Amino acid sequence: MPIQYYIYLCLVLFSIGIIGVLTRRNAIIVFMCVELMLNAVNLLLVAFSKMHHAAALTLNPAATTGIEGQLFVFFIMVVAAAEVSVGLAIIVMLYRNTHSVDINFLNRLKN
């Protein structure tokens, strides 16, 4: 499959995530759109890893070129899991203080 198709698909998913962050006011949905953007990047990293692997296989059939991309995706998933646990704790605290998850309440941080 040409690599451009994967790039277009990931760009569309990433842009949908950006539009979600910009247009929604529910903090949980904003957070879910961030997860969507992370997943688009993960898919693109795996596609690029397979692209480099295909190029290296023609030179050396036993090459493991491109395995770093998939390990990077693994580490991104680990960081995303840690990020979600802390982020949801912050959202729960926000809800406990304001009885709402509207992100416009967070603009008190600027004072």
Added chain:
Amino acid sequence: MSTTEILFYFLSALAVFSAIMVLVSKSPVHSVLWLIVVFFTISGHYVLLNAQFLAIVNLIVYAGAIMVLFLFVIMLMNLNTQTEPQKHIWMKLAGVISGGCFLMVLISLVRQAGDMQGKTALMKTGNIGLIGNLGKALFQDYVVPFEITSVLFLSAMVGAVVIGKK
């Protein structure tokens, strides 16, 4: 058109449709369920690319753990009874336009990139995504970052408990 291409187009269309449904759903619970569909389609893409370890980890970590956490939080807050305050329609329009401009700029960039012409991603073959090869690379060359992630998890766990306790 081969089976792989049909599966690729089907999974891509389903992923984009579910991602849009995440945005336009009124209830947060429906958004979470549509996001799980997106994660399943991305796992399908990983299987098509023969990255089987990542496909399973994506299902277990994202669709299994993270989304259950989201569902717990939403149901604990009882959010689906109250209506979400909406942004002003002009703000929404500005968000959609800026996201669309971002998409257009990047697509035109990719169309002109000479490095990407004629390159293909290897489908269904290639064994770098199997758990044996990934495990060898992870525990030989990348063992220090792997151990550091355990410290990161510990600090995230302590942080979540400290934030959530008071």
